[in-house]
Structure formats: structure tokens, C-alpha cells
Amino acid sequence: MQTSLHSATFCSAPHFPSVRFATLTSPSSVPLVFALLLPSTQ
Helix, strand or coil: CHHHHHHHHHHHCCCCHHHHHHHHHCHHHHHHHHHHHHHHHC
16 A cells, blocks of 8 residues: 555656655655645646
């Protein structure tokens, strides 16, 4: 589950280096980042 969220975040936010860095450093904040990314992609 977390791995899918990881790859999905990387795919949907290639222009968000800070988000990718935060995702790498804090795996627990992946759902939070995902929730932030969903509105911006739509």
C-alpha cells in the first residue's frame, strides 16, 4: 500500500522536489502529501 502511494506521489508530482523530499524523509506523511496533491491534480 505504502509503495503504491510512493510511486503515485512521484508520478503525479515530478515538479514538486520538496514534496518528494518530504515523502522520502517521512514515509508516515505520504497520505498527507497525497491529500494535498489530489486537489492540485484535479
